[in-house]
Amino acid sequence: MQFNEHSDFQLLRNGIALKRGDSAVGDQALDFLDEWRKDDPTISLQTSGSTGVPKVVQVEKAVMWHSATATIAALGLAESIHALLALSPQYIAGKMMIVRALLGGWKLHVHDLSTAILDDLRSDFDFAALVPLQVKGRATQLNKIGTTILGGAPVDAGLLDEMNEVKTRVFETYGMTETVSHIALKELRPHTQDAFHAVPGVTFSVNADSELRIHAPQWNHTELQTTDVVSLLNENTFVWKGRSDFVINSGGVKIHPEKVEPILSKLVGKSVYVTSRQDDALGRRLVAIVEGEVPELSRELLQSSGLSVYETPKAWLSVSSFPMTESGKIVRHKL
Structure with missing residues (x-):
C-alpha cells in the first residue's frame, strides 16, 4: 500500500460501498484510485482554464500526500470521520478530497455533482470541500457540516453576509493547481478573518510589485512567483488584493x-x-x-x-x- 494508506478508508454512496456504475462521479473517483495505486510517481492534473487555456500538468503523488497532511494538521481533522465528496475527481479539489480520505481513514461519501447539493444532504458530515456557487442562497445549510473549506472562486461580500447564521467552521482557501490545492486558509466562521494564514511548511514573501511569492519546499516550490497582489503582514500571513495581470x-x-x-x-x-x-x-x-x-x-x-x-x-x-x-x-x- 502506497504512502501508508489508512486501512479504514471507505468510499461510499448512499451509505454503502461504492461500486462501478453507481454514478458518473463515483466512476471518476474509482478511476483516480486506480491511477493513484499504480507505481507511477506522478498524477495528471487538469487546470480550470479561468485565466487561460486549460492545460494538463504533472504533479508528484508525494506532494499530494504532503498537501493532505498539511490540511489535516491545519484544520485539526480527526481520523475515521465522515466527509463529503461534492467536487469532480477530474480536478484537483476532488482528487485531494480522496487523498485526504486515504490518509485519514475517512468514510468518504460520494454525491452527484450539483449546485444544490446542500439541499439534498440526508445526513450531517464532519468535513466537506465546496465551491461558493454551491453555497450561495443556501449558506445556513453549512450547519450540517462540521468544517467546510470553500475554494475555486473568491467568497464575495453577499455570500459572507449569508453566513451570519452559520455556527460551524468555514474557511476560504488560497491555492492553485501548481500548489496542489490550497496552501493558505482564511477563517470565515465562526470568526471572520481578513488575512490568509499559511498551512504548516509554507512561508511567503513579495517582490517589488507586492506580488506574492510562495516558499513551499515540500511542495517542490522553493520560490513560486505568483501574480497575486497582496499586503504581506508577516511570512505566514497576507491579505489578498487581486491579480496583477487583471x-x-x-x-x-x-x-x-x-x-x-x-x-x-x-x-x-x-x-x-x-x-x-x-x-x-x-x-x-x-x-x-x-x-x-x-x-x-x-x-x-x-x-x-x-x-x-x-x-x-x-x-x-x-x-x-x-x-x-x-x-x-x-x-x-x-x-
Missing part, C-alpha cells in the same frame, strides 16, 4: 477588478464583473457587465460606495450569461 490602468491609476466587483454587486443586488475598453483620454476606461437588464445607479450612490472616480464604471453592458468555470469562477479572457 489590473486595469485607467488614467495612470491601477484598478483591481476584485476590489470593485464586490462593491458594485452589492449595490446592484446581483453579480457584476468589470473589464475595460480603449479610451482616448484615459488609455483604458472601466466597463461594468451584468446579466440581463442594465441597472440605473445615481452618481451620488456610486460615490458614496467608496469607489474612486476612476473605479466608477464609464459604461455598462449586458450579456445573456457570464463565461464561468465549473467551480463558478469568471473566465476573464473570455469576458
Whole structure:
C-alpha cells in the first residue's frame, strides 16, 4: 500500500460501498484510485482554464500526500470521520478530497455533482470541500457540516453576509493547481478573518510589485512567483488584493477588478464583473457587465460606495450569461 494508506478508508454512496456504475462521479473517483495505486510517481492534473487555456500538468503523488497532511494538521481533522465528496475527481479539489480520505481513514461519501447539493444532504458530515456557487442562497445549510473549506472562486461580500447564521467552521482557501490545492486558509466562521494564514511548511514573501511569492519546499516550490497582489503582514500571513495581470490602468491609476466587483454587486443586488475598453483620454476606461437588464445607479450612490472616480464604471453592458468555470469562477479572457 502506497504512502501508508489508512486501512479504514471507505468510499461510499448512499451509505454503502461504492461500486462501478453507481454514478458518473463515483466512476471518476474509482478511476483516480486506480491511477493513484499504480507505481507511477506522478498524477495528471487538469487546470480550470479561468485565466487561460486549460492545460494538463504533472504533479508528484508525494506532494499530494504532503498537501493532505498539511490540511489535516491545519484544520485539526480527526481520523475515521465522515466527509463529503461534492467536487469532480477530474480536478484537483476532488482528487485531494480522496487523498485526504486515504490518509485519514475517512468514510468518504460520494454525491452527484450539483449546485444544490446542500439541499439534498440526508445526513450531517464532519468535513466537506465546496465551491461558493454551491453555497450561495443556501449558506445556513453549512450547519450540517462540521468544517467546510470553500475554494475555486473568491467568497464575495453577499455570500459572507449569508453566513451570519452559520455556527460551524468555514474557511476560504488560497491555492492553485501548481500548489496542489490550497496552501493558505482564511477563517470565515465562526470568526471572520481578513488575512490568509499559511498551512504548516509554507512561508511567503513579495517582490517589488507586492506580488506574492510562495516558499513551499515540500511542495517542490522553493520560490513560486505568483501574480497575486497582496499586503504581506508577516511570512505566514497576507491579505489578498487581486491579480496583477487583471489590473486595469485607467488614467495612470491601477484598478483591481476584485476590489470593485464586490462593491458594485452589492449595490446592484446581483453579480457584476468589470473589464475595460480603449479610451482616448484615459488609455483604458472601466466597463461594468451584468446579466440581463442594465441597472440605473445615481452618481451620488456610486460615490458614496467608496469607489474612486476612476473605479466608477464609464459604461455598462449586458450579456445573456457570464463565461464561468465549473467551480463558478469568471473566465476573464473570455469576458
